[in-house]
Amino acid sequence: MPVTTVPVAMRWSDMDAYGHVNNTEFFRYTEQARIEALAVVKARPDTGTLVVRHEVEYLVPLTYTSSGVLVDVWVTHVGGAGFDLGYEVATQDEAGGRTVHARSASTMVMYSFSAAAPRRISAEEREFLARLDGPPVQFRRSTRQG
Known part of the structure; x- marks a missing residue:
């Protein structure tokens, strides 16, 4: 599975009153990783990507x-x-072992700011995205009816 791994810094203030990282911070971690991993996709002027589901x-x-x-x-x-994107948020111990703390998935839409509407994915963008192709996120419990 082609994966881009992005290191993301944490802040002490990411923790909540319960002494663990607040759930909303996981969205920030995946956002930062998504921005770095997909910088090429956002290179077109007057365009961007929007999160429509997470x-x-x-x-x-x-x-x-x-x-x-x-x-x-x-x-x-x-x-x-x-x-659609898949993510795993993990920590790595000194021996190189990883602990996965969360899995998530996002649905993204390419967006034209001048047209104020979604736009088609270009051939170059499609080629770039194909290089990161991997399997669906394996959630323990699916909320989707199927």
Whole structure:
């Protein structure tokens, strides 16, 4: 599975009154990783990507660590104007072992600011996204009816 791994710094203030990283901070971690992993997709003028759906499953509580987190990002589906991303937010111990704290998925849409509407994914963008192709996120419990 082609994955881009992005190290993301943590802040002490990411933790909440319960002594673990607040759930909303996981969205920030995946956002930072997504921005870095997809910088090429956003290179076109007057265009961007919008998050239209986000799902997260918390697996193991996360506490502050000065080494930050590692966020794996990959593409799980590419459509006409949108694409889906998968993520794993993990920490790595001194021996190199990883603990996955959360899995999540986002549905993104390519957007034209001048037209104020979604736009088709270009051939170059499609080629770039294909290089990050991977499997669907394996949630423990699916909320989708199927």
